[in-house]
Amino acid sequence: MSCIIERLAIVGVGLIGGSFARALRQAGAVRHVVGIGRSRANLEHALSQGIVDEISFNATEGVAGAQLVFISIPVCSISAMVGAIAPSLAPGCIVTDGGSVKAEIVRECEKLIPEGCHFVGGHPIAGTENSGASASFATLYQGKRCILTPTERTDREAYETVARLWRVAGANVCSMDPERHDRILAEISHLPHAVAYALVHAVGTADAEGENVLSYSAGGFRDFTRIASSDPVMWRDIALMNRRALLASIDGFSASLAELRRRIDSGDSPGLAEFFTIAKQFRDGIL
């Protein structure tokens, strides 16, 4: 394919950023990739593996001359990064991100992006347990969904360029407003994480109080609570940045659990069978 981007800057060359670079390079969609970060070991690994052509520990220098900057760093740092690199962006530069929360990031970044440059919010729904450039691979996004969150301020051409890159990387691109993205992600991702953390917290606390419960846990419990092994700092940031939608999701879940509790407490046998059957139907519907 013909080259889409001459000079791509990746801020944060981890699983997400590294895989984006690998996929675009492999497709011939980028000419030169600058990897920007703080960890020398990680960046040198990325360089040695050919994920990037050049590394920089200074974002304002690293983004100079890039047509596209992809920011894949913790959600709490994204808008501050856009503010920091804003003065160094080349005219016409497109800045996009991979953060899993969108409303606050898009709102802030649209304010910070300089006249003549463009911000497009994005979130590839892909990932593994692992992190760092060494965990990245070119096919991470293959067949996965990437949600872009344009607003009325988003430049149409910039949006199309970002969408095209994600398609080249193998993703199915869809578009929605940032608030809807955050409501959906609260339900399908942030709520399950909150619930898993709370569950392990509760069972672990009972355990610590002397029941020695966890040693009896079998595969089912381990599978169910796997996501509670995720990075606490990342999830703290996501919970805070998507606070409003997440609280609404927690409240919806708590209402469901209270209803289930009521049916158990009152010995409502048909009501319980109905509750479990409806849930099973929802679950089986997404298989």
Next chain:
Amino acid sequence: MSCIIERLAIVGVGLIGGSFARALRQAGAVRHVVGIGRSRANLEHALSQGIVDEISFNATEGVAGAQLVFISIPVCSISAMVGAIAPSLAPGCIVTDGGSVKAEIVRECEKLIPEGCHFVGGHPIAGTENSGASASFATLYQGKRCILTPTERTDREAYETVARLWRVAGANVCSMDPERHDRILAEISHLPHAVAYALVHAVGTADAEGENVLSYSAGGFRDFTRIASSDPVMWRDIALMNRRALLASIDGFSASLAELRRRIDSGDSPGLAEFFTIAKQFRDGIL
């Protein structure tokens, strides 16, 4: 090995009962196995596969002459089954079960078991997604835990025979009182199922209200909610039979979730990091 049981009756030749029979046969620990059930197709499959030597659709006839009866049917039916077969049990016969709730079953069955026969409550913590004799295999219990729940009324020799059979089947046998079993299982199994069902119920309801949320769910959500695809009737019965312990576990979990919600709502960044870190430590501790 030398034969332990001349004549074994399995009431309910599904995954649990069929695998128990297979494991004991393979070890040479049983001479003759009678499979008892209601589904002709299932029993004939068990017979054709050599899981059992003989089949019966009539439990009172099928258990006649057996030294040991293993009952592996839904938890709500176990004590009724013991009541039904009680008059037909041979003197000295040991009856044991595989139900995942114990206190109520043990209490009822100890009342129903005739003088000169013995009841030993048991629960192998093993299983797969599949059910029926065709899903059974000899190594299901290999390295898995089997909890036996003797009481002061339990015959010591009968307990030892049941424990020996489970060890022959490959399980690690441990023993505790039925109430403690139910508290532990409520925490590590029944609570996670209730939470998964409530989560899918809540997200599915939001979905039905027009957000079209579930179509965005990725692998994480699918893995996390897998157990909500379990059999609704089985889980209705477990929830009702372990009602008291499960309600206590739900309340402990709800308190954890409320604490997490409070920290999110108040923007308590260090408190959130602490909550997630403690949960992650509990979770990583069971890997």
